[in-house]
Amino acid sequence: MLNKNYYELLSTHFPAWTKLTKTQQQIIIDNATLISIDKNALIQNTQAGCSGVLIIKEGTLRVYTLSEQGKEITLYRLNAGDICILSASCVIKDITFDIYIDTLTKCELIQILPCAFSRVMQENIYLEALTYKLATQRLCTVTWAMQQMIFTSFDRRLAEFLLNESHTINSDTINMTHEQIAKLMGTAREVVTRMLKYFSTEGYVELMRGKVKILNKKALEKL
Amino acid sequence: MLNKNYYELLSTHFPAWTKLTKTQQQIIIDNATLISIDKNALIQNTQAGCSGVLIIKEGTLRVYTLSEQGKEITLYRLNAGDICILSASCVIKDITFDIYIDTLTKCELIQILPCAFSRVMQENIYLEALTYKLATQRLCTVTWAMQQMIFTSFDRRLAEFLLNESHTINSDTINMTHEQIAKLMGTAREVVTRMLKYFSTEGYVELMRGKVKILNKKALEKL
Numbered sequence: 001m002l003n004k005n006y007y008e009l010l011s012t013h014f015p016a017w018t019k020l021t022k023t024q025q026q027i028i029i030d031n032a033t034l035i036s037i038d039k040n041a042l043i044q045n046t047q048a049g050c051s052g053v054l055i056i057k058e059g060t061l062r063v064y065t066l067s068e069q070g071k072e073i074t075l076y077r078l079n080a081g082d083i084c085i086l087s088a089s090c091v092i093k094d095i096t097f098d099i100y101i102d103t104l105t106k107c108e109l110i111q112i113l114p115c116a117f118s119r120v121m122q123e124n125i126y127l128e129a130l131t132y133k134l135a136t137q138r139l140c141t142v143t144w145a146m147q148q149m150i151f152t153s154f155d156r157r158l159a160e161f162l163l164n165e166s167h168t169i170n171s172d173t174i175n176m177t178h179e180q181i182a183k184l185m186g187t188a189r190e191v192v193t194r195m196l197k198y199f200s201t202e203g204y205v206e207l208m209r210g211k212v213k214i215l216n217k218k219a220l221e222k223l
Numbered sequence: 224m225l226n227k228n229y230y231e232l233l234s235t236h237f238p239a240w241t242k243l244t245k246t247q248q249q250i251i252i253d254n255a256t257l258i259s260i261d262k263n264a265l266i267q268n269t270q271a272g273c274s275g276v277l278i279i280k281e282g283t284l285r286v287y288t289l290s291e292q293g294k295e296i297t298l299y300r301l302n303a304g305d306i307c308i309l310s311a312s313c314v315i316k317d318i319t320f321d322i323y324i325d326t327l328t329k330c331e332l333i334q335i336l337p338c339a340f341s342r343v344m345q346e347n348i349y350l351e352a353l354t355y356k357l358a359t360q361r362l363c364t365v366t367w368a369m370q371q372m373i374f375t376s377f378d379r380r381l382a383e384f385l386l387n388e389s390h391t392i393n394s395d396t397i398n399m400t401h402e403q404i405a406k407l408m409g410t411a412r413e414v415v416t417r418m419l420k421y422f423s424t425e426g427y428v429e430l431m432r433g434k435v436k437i438l439n440k441k442a443l444e445k446l
Binding site for chain 1: 288315317318319320321348349351352355356358359360362363364365366367369370411413414417
């Protein structure tokens with residue numbers, strides 16, 4: 001029995017959906033559950049095992065890791081329409097590092113059981129490509145975030161730069177492109193763009209065309 | 224003109240080769256170069272840009288990153304038959320973190336130009352799936368290595384454990400399975416296995432069935 005509700009949800013939120021055969025779609029539907037989760041709930045920790053593939057229908061998830069001192073380090077956030085793939089460590093066997101996922105808001109998630117997902121992925125090259133492409137994208141963000149936060153402390157340097165600039169021009173809005181900031185800081189534009197994006201998702205700054213507006217001076221000073 | 228030499232090399236070393244059309248194979252061959260590189264040569268750094276996809280015919284590459292203090296941190300090694308995919312940051316656009324690659328021995332590499340590789344990858348879902356699968360595997364190793372080395376200092380803890388154990392039994396060979404070590408250290412077997420594998424590639428220990436032999440006590444003590 002094809003559940004029309006799931007069918008519509010999955011065909012909307014699942015990029016490779018039309019590349020699946022009817023049978024494969026049915027396997028996914030039969031193994032999908034719609035779950036509601038409260039704000040600030042832990043969805044995944046190291047001990048909990050594999051949560052499967054999660055499609056976010058509503059709300060925001062946060063993926064984070066812990067430092068040796070137990071400090072939470074946000075790696076990225078996922079919003080409505082995003083697919084959480086690093087929660088499926090039994091689908092992607094190479095995931096052996098520690099990852100934590102919690103809800104930042106009340107969430108509605110479509111959870112696809114890992115065994116069913118794996119089975120279809122083995123049969124369907126499009127789903128395999130999609131899964132590994134998503135995983136690559138998330139892992140690049142993870143690697144980047146770890147490298148920035150831990151190795152180069154670029155977050156601190158950029159916060160310092162923005163605060164100094166704001167102090168010099170006596171305004172919260174800094175009229176500079178990412179390119180110009182990168183040049184002045186002696187780094188690549190991509191690095192500046194990604195860190196500003198991180199600052200923006202954390203609510204520290206607002207990004208506009210050719211401008212950066214500081215929203216939370218205290219948070220930047222804290223860095 | 225199909226170069227028979229490249230054709231044989233690529234069909235041996237390239238897992239998705241038979242899934243490419245004749246035209247796609249020809250595009251790859253036309254854009255592949257066999258290069259010889261001396262020992263201890265830097266192949267890729269942040270400034271050098273994209274080196275393309277590298278297939279290792281002979282020799283060993285090392286992929287590493289630098290700590291804030293400029294300390295080199297080995298992420299993984301690649302040997303004959305392996306494909307180096309994280310060197311192709313213009314094929315996988317999400318790679319914006321700093322990665323360095325050098326040669327540990329004299330190397331023979333097949334270098335595939337990124338533009339040609341990207342073109343075939345966009346046309347061929349099998350090559351796309353292979354590329355992202357490889358990238359996912361490497362990035363999981365990278366994430367794991369960063370997390371172990373930086374966050375949890377598990378390398379130090381394991382080194383301490385092995386040295387203590389060796390001292391207690393007055394022998395360099397510790398008769399314990401990874402499972403037993405993991406239980407005693409209060410961690411997961413996978414974590415122990417991966418770190419021991421890392422120790423072994425660094426020449427610190429030799430791994431045998433149910434045994435760990437310490438080869439380089441000084442290196443472990445240094446950790």
